[in-house]
Amino acid sequence: MGQQDQPDERHRRPAGVGDDTVEALGKLSEALETVERARGHLYTLHQLVGHADLMLDDAVERFRAAGHDAIADRIATDLLGRNVIAGRWTFQIVEDFDDGYYALFRDLDRQARDELVAGRRHLYEAEMKERRRTRGRPGHEARPAGE
Numbered sequence: 001m002g003q004q005d006q007p008d009e010r011h012r013r014p015a016g017v018g019d020d021t022v023e024a025l026g027k028l029s030e031a032l033e034t035v036e037r038a039r040g041h042l043y044t045l046h047q048l049v050g051h052a053d054l055m056l057d058d059a060v061e062r063f064r065a066a067g068h069d070a071i072a073d074r075i076a077t078d079l080l081g082r083n084v085i086a087g088r089w090t091f092q093i094v095e096d097f098d099d100g101y102y103a104l105f106r107d108l109d110r111q112a113r114d115e116l117v118a119g120r121r122h123l124y125e126a127e128m129k130e131r132r133r134t135r136g137r138p139g140h141e142a143r144p145a146g147e
Contacts, residue, residue, distance in 0.1 A: 005135060007142050011126035014118055021116055026124025032109045035102065042097055046090035056080045 006012075013022055056075060063072035084090055113119050133140040 004145070004147075005142050007126050007130060008147060010120055011122065012120075013123050013127070014120070017117055017123075022123050022127065025112060025116065028109055028112060029122065029124070032105055035105055039097065039102055042094055046094050049084055049090045053080065 056079060060072045060076045060080065063069070063075070085093065088096075110119070113121060117123060130142070133142070
């Protein structure tokens with residue numbers, strides 16, 4: 001088998017790096033991927049709550065048109081534009097998350113990879129691919145043709 005049927009250099013563990021290190025980096029990467037998913041849900045919350053707040057304009061207008069001014073007034077003054085948590089709209093929650101926890105998580109992941117494996121990503125998965133693929137079989141190539 002030629003070089004083409006080998007993983008590219010950026011997906012091979014550097015010399016001297018042990019299994020425990022690759023496994024620890026793999027678990028850190030998996031945790032970051034989970035946080036990435038949570039971040040997506042946080043943005044979904046941001047968009048859904050924002051959309052709901054805009055829909056309240058229509059609800060207030062319809063209550064007024066139906067003669068229910070007291071209900072319309074309560075919604076307009078107590079709910080419309082209200083903070084979702086103390087002092088914060090959802091965009092502020094997203095910003096705090098991105099600038100705090102998420103930024104630190106990404107930095108620590110990058111620092112660990114830089115210090116331990118010259119910045120290489122997904123070594124655990126790359127090695128799993130090598131164990132699971134059928135060499136020489138179409139659709140099981142180590143990398144795209146021409147790389």
